[in-house]
Amino acid sequence: MRLLSCSLSFTLAALTLFAGSTSANEPADTIAFFEKKIRPVLVQHCYQCHAGDADDIGGSLLLDSRDGMMIGGDTGPAIKPGDADASTLVAALRYESAEMPPDGQLPDQVIQDFERWIAAGAVDPRKTDAVQPPPREAIDIDAGREFWAFRPIELVTPSTTTYPSSRGLIDQYLLDRLSQSNLDPNATAPATVRLRRLAFDLTGLPPDQDLLNRWIADPSPEHWQRIVDQLLSSAEFAEQWARHWMDVARYADSNGSDFNATHHEAWRYRDYLVRSFAADRPVDQMITQQIAGDLLRYENDAERYDNVVATTFLMLGTKMLSERDKSKLQMDVVDEQIDTVGRAFLALTLGCARCHDHKFDPVPTEDYYALAGIFKSTRTLNGESQKYVSDWNRV
Template sequence: MKLPLIITAAFLAGGLWAAEKIDLAKGREHWAFQPVTRPALPAVKAKAWPENGLDHFILARLEKAGLQPAPAASARDLQRRIHYALTGLPPSGKIENTESLITKLLATPQYGERWARHWLDVVRYADSNGLDENAAHANAWRYRDYVVAAFNADKPYDQFLIEQIAGDRMTAEDEARRRELFIATGYLSLGPKVLAEPDKVKMEMDIIDEQIDTLGKSLLGLTLGCARCHDHKFDPIPTADYYALAGIFKSTKTMESLKTIAKWHENPVATPAEKQLRAKHDALVAAQKKVISAFTDKANAQLLVSLKVEKLPAKPEEKYPKPTKDELTKLRAALKQIEANPPLLPSAMGVMDGNTTELPVFMRGDHNTPAKDKQQRRFPQVLSNGKPLTGDASGRLALAKWIADKKNPLTARVMVNRVWRWHFGRGLVATTDNFGFQGEPPSHPELLDWLAWWFMDNGWSIKKLNTLILTSATYQMSTTASPAALKADPNNVLLSRAPLRRLEAEPLRDSLLELAGLLDKKVGGYVWTFENYKLVFNHTSEDATTYESNRRALYLPVIRNHVYDLFELFDFPDPGTVNGSRADSTIAPQALYLMNSPLVLRATEAMAKDLLKEKKLTNAQRAEQLYAKIYHRAPTAKETERAVAFINNFAQDREASWQALAQALVASNEFLYLK
């Protein structure tokens, strides 16, 4: 019976069990912890096939396996693929030169919207808190817009990371830059929180844990959160390292108040003009109060004279003459009206430095059983020199710079792997959020390093990385698989062909509206208005959120615990956790949605009305227009014949017939899948 007490005493004395000591030197031998190198391009037999360096690595593996790459994709298929890859929208017009098309699309604002959505998956973006108190993140959209702007501006990825971790600690040359940096720190604040947790220390440690877990998975591909209660069971991350990191976030102010229902901190982001407007409003309020005060003083003086007394009664206003009462009522009503409509000073979810703190190891993650010694703030020892941080700052800026350093073996590898996965449906490391010992090893390790080196050498530019991948012969292959490839590479791990990929939820919805001529392409801002911190949805209330807006899906609210039904049906990720690789399901309700959804019906009705505007067109010509719009190709003679027959026989209502045909086309695999 005394054994648990002995173990507890030993733990509290040393902070860690001897049996749990980790061999850091051996841990550093893991492939992902090795420095990034620049491998030489491998020799290939088919020297005419590669278009750039990455093709050499793909082709060398195929040739080693006795396989040949698939033929090049048709111009139509490739253009459609590139449009969706870069903008999430369907092509229109004639086939263009591939390189010119890529350059053009990268310069559109729709590029930033498409790629921002990828990043928002990774950083668990949501417009509500979720968990016990689903309070509104009414200002989270500012962070979303920051991400859109960052991708459109091709902000270097290393700078992008530093701003999100420690923007508030960076020097800003002007007010606009200061606002941008404040907004960027929303990255650390967006996570779900148990806002009604009665144990306030536990609440704070849970928030810190979520921040560490998100930072580890999203930027380093490591499950750092697994070391909260004990040494990491698989990776060389001791519990001491976890609490050394936790000290950095304990020294950071994430919450404004822990009092139930707790409130997260928001940074002020008002412009000088907005501040000036608010100052004028406050001055107007103060002036009106002075008018009321002066009027009251005068009325009181008159009251003393009229009552012939030297001291006012307890309630002097009750003794005022009616005209005086009426005038005072008007003055107070005017004050109330002014006070009721103050110009709001905008704020954004984010963090700032708090009081510098160091934490002990908490046994089993329980703050009630702290170890004797505190862990000095530092970075994980397996990836750093383990030197403690000094100074009064939280350490977030130093942490951000360490992560963004070219010498960090994980940062560039993790990001190029994410970009590869977003283009090919599978990362070179299939476990995009886990590069640790339990993650899968890379299918093409030399290519991963070559890409990581190239990425850093090219200024951490994601636009350049996208161009490199999209102009490669690897990306431009068709989806056609040879019998030999199907046998030797059934899962296409070697990339013997391009992957056949279905449209994700957002491009599917946006494409329907775009083809219908209904899509509102305004960039930035918000469509969802809700009072900040107010409860949106929980088990006792109904969610009144609507999704009828014609803005892009990026701008629709993401409500934790109650995601939009289209999103949920088509594999939108859990917005409460890091997700760099969406699932890809095929289920019956998806087909039923395309058959019965008001969105699909509304979009296809608009397509039908547009087709019927030109009275002189024949049904065959209208069929050609519809195929060109939806499939980006002309129909075959057989398809035209069948379409005309369908229109003539489906219904007497011509609009209903064309609507039904349009719906059949958008529900087809040719529309839903990218070849």
């Protein structure tokens, strides 16, 4: 009995010793795979921005040690040993999230090597302790809101200096600024050149010969005012400026992207814009209609029609309709809507705050998701049909 006990103790001790030695020394073939397939790629394509001696460590992420990969950067750990699909490093190499390296995607075979390496446990013999990058300076939202662009508009009165070329208050402001920079205004353009500029700006077309002849015959300020009014009331003016807004609204007759669903009724939004510019509809009214027109009061069917059609603004734009995760598709649609509203009406990239407080503008993630809650409860299509690709064909 004592002999059996001693033998068992020896066996357990041997197994313990063996287990300790294998955890301390990775199998040679896995190390060789790392040294041959993984480390050279990291050195050549990643260390410039993601090593301890980099001038500016991108995303606070270090890839020159296993510790650095496991600690990760702004978006969390770079690798999850045993699960390549859950590793942000692989997602970046596949160009599914951040596109790394930024100067061009690596060959499929290299990406597959990284997938295989991580799936096998991400064996990494590098023993250098990860150098922690300096913490990023916290984003001060309150201080950002003091920037001049976010402050209430203050009325600035131009100087009382009289400029010979001044034709009105706007000229006075411009000439003031030129004077502060020691610049002289250009000479007044010839009459025919001014007419061409006016016509192209307002209608996108050159003046016709009849208008040109009438202007040459009478280049008076009064006649100029009549020509301006004539062009502003033309159908071409409404079409030209509706076209400008259609660029902002990412207008197209189809979705584009992976599944190019045709928007059969999108023309109604185009015509709404033309009508709005032709009727000199106030800009604030157009903005309200395009964001929440279906909630507005209306006096008649025509007004109700315009209010609803205007909300096509939210439906337009490229969307990844073949996304299999339908919850993600819904949030991606919301994100695209928020991003467009921010760019179109605020000149801000609100979409940056989806993952973190905006790094350059005073937009916290909290505000992004407060707005996302509104758009999430907005039915982009009837019911919940935005989940299904086939339903976008009926738009």
